[in-house]
Amino acid sequence: MTANISRRTLLAATGGAALAGSAGLTTSSYAGPQGAAGLQGAAGRDPGALLKGNWHPSRHDRALVGRWARDTWRSLVAMTDETTGLPADNIGASVSSPVRSKYTSPTNIGGYLWSVVVARELGIISPHESVRRLTQTLTTMSRVDHHEPSGMYFNWYDEATGEVLTVDPDGTKQITPFVSSVDNGWFAAALMVVRNAEPRVRRLADSLLNKMNFAYYYNPAARPGGLMRGGFFETSPPDEETDKGNHAGTGPDVYYRKFHYDTLNTEARIAGYIGFALGQVPHTQYFATYRTFPDSCDWSWVEQRPKGVHRTYLGLDVYEGTYSYRGMRLVPSWGGDMFESLMPDLFVPEAKWAPRSWGINHPLTVRAQIEHGLLEAKYGYWGFSPASNPKGGYAVYGVEPIGMDPGGYPSDLEGTNYDGGFEGCRDGANPNPTYGDGVVTPHAAFLAMSYAPRQAIANLSKIEKELHAYGAGGFYDAVAVKSGLIAKRYLALDQAMVMGAIGNVFGNDLIRRNFADRRAERGIRPVIAMEQFSSGLE
16 A cells, blocks of 8 residues: 655666656555464454565666556557447457457457556556557447447447447357346546546546446345445346346346345455445445355355354445465455455555455455465465466456455366365365465556565566566466466457556556545445455464
8 A cells, every 4th residue: 555655856877768667656565475464353453464574666666667557558558449438358369469359348448448548657658658658548439339328338348449349259159148247337537547647637527437337237126225236238038047137227128137245355346346436336235245155055065164253334244254374364355366355456446445344354355465475385476366277268266265266266287175164064175285386476566566576576576487487578477387378369468457556656646646536435334344354364
């Protein structure tokens, strides 16, 4: 977490690009497996208490990360269609002759928008180019087909034409265009950043944001307090059972997918946050989600038995459950990956606004990722999140013991599954796994940089120098540490997370402070500030 400091511009190592430095930046650094003794009973303490130490970026840090930022931006430019201003979902290794994926999503488009803001702040592009790029993309989005009653966008578009896809991105089957809550959440978050970071495009950004109604996703009957749905179809899909209805009460009925987001520590919480900020979703939704599933044998299919206490918020009973990992207790994500836990924190200053919950849990998550890679699995590297599979395609990766998914988000190519059992209900099938060829994903280490900058920079430097998982467009998407297999492609979302993280750490909380205006703070901060997780040291 960054301190409130003055900006200054410093020259990066090559090319003369300016990197916004944070000379007074205060954040945490890793204290080792026996560190952080002071975190016990840490409610209300410094969010950096777990990874103790003050870090000040050196000239070398600024130069190195400046180069990474410029190269990452180069990949995003290569992904982006010159006419529409829409980024492709992914490209291969070449940024000089990019082969674009021919599809994109609201998340990818949002990621490109906030990356433009970071590139301007770091001096990679001029203010004039920033306005040109933002205007081009926002103008395209004002013209593409979308679900007009809700102001929401469909999941897949052709980045070269802006047309809605009716064949899935793999090109294998017909699809009914879907309207996703989490994807529209990321796009709305980008609009909220852009409108404040670049006033010259505020009117255009607001024209899109002000039409978006997240009440369409909020189902008050799903559970006491209500839950956010995954999304809906405008027309009934021929191959899927749906719930016909309209939670917003405006416009014609839609066809909802039957699933809801029912756990808190996932990337999907961004949709609820946007709904709170815009005054469209009640705060009870936040407390209707699970921290862990209940401490009951009825839920013994998950990977370990939680421990915690019950607390009441806004009249709702919340089980403040936690998982145990290497002497820590923390609220798990679904897959134990960095993306679910820390991507919302790129925008919402969760550690600052919620010091008794996220302010403790986020440093614990980072420490767990570091210790898994270096001490438990002994890969020599760390950072695990869904990304390209070095063997081809896409896969999920995580630190499985801090995830709830019984199928597992493994940290290696072999898919090694951890199962600690459910104490008193069933024995674990694999409580002490032996790990194989670990897969590290650089964007995960960038997400950790706000909490462990020294360790993140050192880890990424090793990934570049020793594993050679770096190209003209920055870090490749993933690398297997033993075999040396590299997923030599760039994904728009993962590159945008890299840019966002750099913007926060080296740009005085650039993304957070432009997202967290008075409206967002009034809508989000009171609800997350009241909670106390059971996270801490055992």
